[in-house]
Amino acid sequence: MNIDRQRLLVLGATADIARAVAREFAAHGCAVEMAARNPDALQRECQDLRLRSGVEVRGHVYDVLHVEDDARLLHALAENFPGTTICAIGLLHPQRECSANVALAAEVMHSNYTAPARVLEQIAAIYRQAGAGCIIGIASVAGDRGRAANYSYGSAKAGFAVFLSGLRASLQGTGVRVITLKPGFVRTRMMQGRQTPAVLTAAPQELAVRLFRLYDSGANGVFYYKRIWRPIMWLICLLPERLFMRLQL
Amino acid sequence: MSIPPGTRTKLCGFGRYPTITGRLVAARDRAELSAVLQAEPSLIARGNGRSYGDAALNADCVVSMLGLNRFVDFDAATGVLVCEAGILLAEILQVMVPRGWFPPVSPGTQYVTVGGMVAADVHGKNAHRDGTFGQYVEWLELMQQDGTIKRCSRTRYPAWLHATIGGMGLTGVIVTVAFRMIAIRTAWIHRELYTAVGLGAAMELLDRHAGRHYTAAWVDCHARGKALGRAVLFCGEHAEVAALPPGTAALHIPQRWTATVPLTPPCSLLSGFCGRLFNELYYPLNRLKVRQQLVDYQRFFYPLDAITGWHRLYGPRGFCQYQCVFPDATSHRGVRAVLQAQAASGQASPLAVLKRLSAGSGLMSFAMPGYTLAMDYVASESTFTLFRSLDAIVAEHGGRIYLAKDSRADEIAAGYPVEQFRHFRKAVDMRFNSLLAERLRL
Numbered sequence: 305m306n307i308d309r310q311r312l313l314v315l316g317a318t319a320d321i322a323r324a325v326a327r328e329f330a331a332h333g334c335a336v337e338m339a340a341r342n343p344d345a346l347q348r349e350c351q352d353l354r355l356r357s358g359v360e361v362r363g364h365v366y367d368v369l370h371v372e373d374d375a376r377l378l379h380a381l382a383e384n385f386p387g388t389t390i391c392a393i394g395l396l397h398p399q400r401e402c403s404a405n406v407a408l409a410a411e412v413m414h415s416n417y418t419a420p421a422r423v424l425e426q427i428a429a430i431y432r433q434a435g436a437g438c439i440i441g442i443a444s445v446a447g448d449r450g451r452a453a454n455y456s457y458g459s460a461k462a463g464f465a466v467f468l469s470g471l472r473a474s475l476q477g478t479g480v481r482v483i484t485l486k487p488g489f490v491r492t493r494m495m496q497g498r499q500t501p502a503v504l505t506a507a508p509q510e511l512a513v514r515l516f517r518l519y520d521s522g523a524n525g526v527f528y529y530k531r532i533w534r535p536i537m538w539l540i541c542l543l544p545e546r547l548f549m550r551l552q553l
Numbered sequence: 554m555s556i557p558p559g560t561r562t563k564l565c566g567f568g569r570y571p572t573i574t575g576r577l578v579a580a581r582d583r584a585e586l587s588a589v590l591q592a593e594p595s596l597i598a599r600g601n602g603r604s605y606g607d608a609a610l611n612a613d614c615v616v617s618m619l620g621l622n623r624f625v626d627f628d629a630a631t632g633v634l635v636c637e638a639g640i641l642l643a644e645i646l647q648v649m650v651p652r653g654w655f656p657p658v659s660p661g662t663q664y665v666t667v668g669g670m671v672a673a674d675v676h677g678k679n680a681h682r683d684g685t686f687g688q689y690v691e692w693l694e695l696m697q698q699d700g701t702i703k704r705c706s707r708t709r710y711p712a713w714l715h716a717t718i719g720g721m722g723l724t725g726v727i728v729t730v731a732f733r734m735i736a737i738r739t740a741w742i743h744r745e746l747y748t749a750v751g752l753g754a755a756m757e758l759l760d761r762h763a764g765r766h767y768t769a770a771w772v773d774c775h776a777r778g779k780a781l782g783r784a785v786l787f788c789g790e791h792a793e794v795a796a797l798p799p800g801t802a803a804l805h806i807p808q809r810w811t812a813t814v815p816l817t818p819p820c821s822l823l824s825g826f827c828g829r830l831f832n833e834l835y836y837p838l839n840r841l842k843v844r845q846q847l848v849d850y851q852r853f854f855y856p857l858d859a860i861t862g863w864h865r866l867y868g869p870r871g872f873c874q875y876q877c878v879f880p881d882a883t884s885h886r887g888v889r890a891v892l893q894a895q896a897a898s899g900q901a902s903p904l905a906v907l908k909r910l911s912a913g914s915g916l917m918s919f920a921m922p923g924y925t926l927a928m929d930y931v932a933s934e935s936t937f938t939l940f941r942s943l944d945a946i947v948a949e950h951g952g953r954i955y956l957a958k959d960s961r962a963d964e965i966a967a968g969y970p971v972e973q974f975r976h977f978r979k980a981v982d983m984r985f986n987s988l989l990a991e992r993l994r995l
C-alpha cells in the first residue's frame with residue numbers, strides 16, 4: 305500500500321484535543337483525514353480546518369464501536385494511506401454512573417481500550433508491511449494507578465497504554481513508531497465543570513505543539529503532558545497501596 | 554442532547570471591576586448552545602471578556618462562546634468571511650493576513666471575539682472614515698431562547714439586525730457572522746506621528762487628516778492651561794509592496810516581542826509609567842514635527858497586546874475606563890470640559906485617546922459623528938465621584954458613554970434610545986440579561 309508521509313489520520317477528529325492536533329499538523333503542511341462519529345460536527349471541523357490551513361481535508365463518518373466501520377474507513381483511505389495516525393477517541397462518565405450501570409461501564413471500557421486497539425492493530429499491520437508509519441495513541445495519567453473516582457475509565461486507559469507499549473515493542477526495527485501520550489488535565493469538553501490547578505492544566509493547543517515536536521523529532525515511547533506529570537505519577541505509583549487508599553487521591 | 558455542566562467561578566470584565574462568583578457554561582456547538590438556552594431562565598453570552606465592566610456578566614448563567622470558533626466560509630471574490638461568533642479576531646488575522654485580507658474595523662486589541670465586536674458595534678482607528686464593525690456585517694445568525702435560529706440581514710429581519718448590532722447580547726446569542734473584509738497588499742502600516750501643543754491643535758490635526766485611513770491621538774491628561782489637550786497624533790495607511798525594504802515578505806506576519814505580567818502589584822504602577830511614555834514620545838517628536846515609520850500591523854493596531862496581563866499593573870482593585878462621545882456641534886466644548894474636570898480632580902488619567910467617529914450602525918450603537926475620548930482610572934470611590942461629574946458634562950452636551958467600557962453609571966437614557974430598545978426586548982425576550990442591563994434598566 306502506498307503510504308503518504310505528509311498525511312495524517314485523526315480518529316475522534318471532533319475531540320477538542322484532536323482539533324488542536326489536526327490544526328498543528330496542517331499548519332506544517334500535512335493533509336488531514338478526519339474520522340468522527342457525528343456527521344454534522346465532522347463536516348464543520350473539516351470545513352474549518354480547510355479554511356484555516358488551505359491543506360486537503362477529507363471527512364469520514366466513523367464510530368469506533370461499530371466494527372463494520374473499520375473496513376469502510378480503511379478502504380476509503382487505501383489509495384493514499386496516511387503515514388501518521390492519531391487516536392484521540394475517549395469516553396469518560398462519572399464512576400458513580402458506571403458502577404450503577406454495567407452497560408455504561410462496558411461502553412467506557414470499549415471506547416477507551418478494546419475498540420481503539422482493534423482498529424490500531426489493523427493500521428499497524430499496514431504500516432508494518434510498508435515499513436513506515438507512526439501511531440499516536442492518547443492514553444491518560446488516569447491509567448497509571450486506579451483511583452476510586454474513575455477506575456472504569458482509568459483501567460481502560462491502562463489497558464490501552466499497555467497495548468500501545470506492546471505494539472511499540474513488536475514494531476521495533478520495522479521503521480514504524482508508536483507514541484503514547486499521557487495527558488494530565490487538559491482544558492476540553494471532557495473536563496468541563498471541573499476546577500483543576502492551573503500549573504497542572506494544559507490548553508489543547510500547547511499539547512498539540514508539543515506533540516508535533518515529538519513527532520517531528522522522531523520520538524518513539526511514552527510521553528506526558530504537561531511534563532510535570534511524569535514525576536508526579538512516578539511518585540503516586542511508588543505509594544504503598546494502604547497509604548494510597550487512605551490518601552484518597 | 555445533554556446540557557453541558559457549568560463551572561462556578563469568579564467572573565469579571567477586563568477592568569476586573571466588578572467581580573462576581575457565577576456559573577460559566579461553555580457551549581461548543583449550536584446543539585449544546587440550544588440546550589443551554591432552553592434550560593436557563595436568565596443568561597448572557599460572553600465572548601473573550603474584553604469589555605471592561607459588567608456587560609458580559611449575569612448572576613445566574615454566563616455562556617462562553619469561545620468554543621464556537623470555526624471558520625465556515627470565505628469568498629475571495631467578495632471578501633465575505635463567514636465564521637462562528639466565538640472566534641477571536643487574532644485567529645482571523647493569523648489566517649487571513651497572509652492571504653491578503655484584513656478586518657474592516659478593528660478595536661485596540663485583537664483578543665476580542667467577532668460576537669463581541671458585533672454586540673458592541675466596535676469602532677477602530679478608521680471610524681472617522683469607515684464607520685463601525687456593524688456596517689460590514691452582511692448577515693448574522695441569532696439564537697433565541699427556544700433554541701431556534703434567525704438569520705438576520707438588511708432584508709430579512711432587519712429590525713433584529715439593527716437591535717443586535719450594538720445590542721450588548723440582549724437580543725439573543727449571535728452564533729454565526731458574515732462580514733466583509735478588506736484587501737491588503739502588505740502586513741505593514743505606513744505610520745506618521747505629529748504633535749499638537751494643545752486641544753485646539755489636536756482636533757484641528759485630526760480634522761486635517763480625516764482623509765487618512767487610520768487616525769487617533771494620545772492626549773496628555775496632566776497638561777493644564779494652554780497645554781491642555783496637548784497630544785501625539787498617529788496616522789496610518791496600509792503600505793504598498795513598493796514601500797517595503799527589498800526582500801521583505803509582504804504578507805508575512807513578523808514575530809513579535811512579547812512579555813507577561815506575572816502578578817498583580819499591590820498598587821497601581823501604570824500612571825507614572827504612561828506619563829513617562831507620553832513625554833518620551835512627545836518632546837523629541839515635538840522638535841521633529843513629523844516622524845514617518847513602517848510598522849507591522851500588530852504594533853500599529855494592538856501595541857498593548859504584546860504584554861499579556863498589562864492591565865494587572867493597575868493593581869488589585871481593578872480599573873475603569875471612561876469613554877464618551879460628543880456630537881460635532883458640542884465636541885470642542887465637551888472634550889475640553891471633560892479634560893479640565895479630570896485634571897482638576899487631582900486624579901488625572903495618565904493618558905486619553907481622542908478620536909473622530911462617524912455614525913454607528915445599530916440601534917444602541919455608541920458611535921455618532923463627533924469626537925470620542927477614552928481614559929483609564931483605578932477603580933475607587935473618588936474615581937466614581939469624578940465619573941459622576943463627567944456624566945453631567947456628557948449629558949449637558951448631548952453626548953453618551955460607551956456601554957462596553959462602563960461598569961458603574963446609573964443613568965444613560967439621555968444619550969441612547971433606551972425606550973425603543975426596551976420595547977424591542979420586551980416584545981421578544983427578556984431572558985437575555987446582564988448586570989449591565991439591570992443596572993441601566995435597558
Ligand SMILES: Cc1cc2nc3c(=O)[nH]c(=O)nc-3n(C[C@H](O)[C@H](O)[C@H](O)COP(=O)(O)OP(=O)(O)OC[C@H]3O[C@@H](n4cnc5c(N)ncnc54)[C@H](O)[C@@H]3O)c2cc1C
Pocket residue numbers: 567597598599600601602603604605608609618638639659660661662664665666667668669670672673674675676677678720721722723725726727728857957958987
Ligand atoms: C485594550 C482594549 C482596547 C479596546 N479598544 C477598543 C476600541 O478601540 N474600540 C472599541 O469599540 N472597543 C474597544 N475595546 C472594547 C472591546 O472591543 C469590546 O468590549 C468588545 O465587545 C469585546 O469583545 P469580547 O469578545 O471580549 O466580548 P465580551 O467582553 O465577552 O462581551 C461584550 C458584550 O458582547 C456580548 N457578546 C459577546 N459575544 C456575544 C455573542 N456571541 N452573542 C451575543 N452577544 C455577545 C456580551 O453579552 C457583552 O454584552 C477595547 C477593549 C480593550 C480591552
Ligand SMILES: NC(=O)c1ccc[n+]([C@@H]2O[C@H](COP(=O)([O-])OP(=O)(O)OC[C@H]3O[C@@H](n4cnc5c(N)ncnc54)[C@H](OP(=O)(O)O)[C@@H]3O)[C@@H](O)[C@H]2O)c1
Pocket residue numbers: 315316317318319320321322340341342345366367368369391392393394395415442443444445486487488489490491492493494495
Ligand atoms: N481532557 C483531559 O484532561 C484528558 C486527560 C487525559 C486524556 N484525555 C484523552 O484525550 C482524548 C481526547 O479527549 P478530549 O479531552 O479532547 O475530550 P473530548 O472532546 O470529549 O474527546 C473525546 C472524543 O472521543 C470521541 N468518541 C467517543 N466515543 C466514540 C466512538 N464510539 N466513536 C468515535 N469517536 C468517539 C468523541 O466524539 P464526539 O465528538 O462525537 O462526542 C470525542 O470527540 C481522549 O482519549 C481522552 O480520554 C483527555
